[in-house]
Amino acid sequence: MQFQITDIEFDFPDPEDCVDFDKEDDYYGEIIADTLETVWEACDEDDLVEEITSATGWCIKSIDYRHILN
Numbered sequence: 406m407q408f409q410i411t412d413i414e415f416d417f418p419d420p421e422d423c424v425d426f427d428k429e430d431d432y433y434g435e436i437i438a439d440t441l442e443t444v445w446e447a448c449d450e451d452d453l454v455e456e457i458t459s460a461t462g463w464c465i466k467s468i469d470y471r472h473i474l475n
């Protein structure tokens with residue numbers, strides 16, 4: 406099945422713990438943007454979370470998506 410992510414929250418570090426958060430913020434924003442722009446192929450929701458985690462290297466706190474019908 407194909408999925409489009411409509412909203413996602415990654416387990417990024419707390420901004421207060423980062424010395425250069427402004428620079429890091431762009432990096433984290435790019436990860437979110439890339440995730441939202443990608444059409445993901447997965448068997449089910451658990452597989453979708455695994456695919457995104459593997460591709461980005463970050464755990465997911467919450468995710469909203471829609472199925473893309475062919």
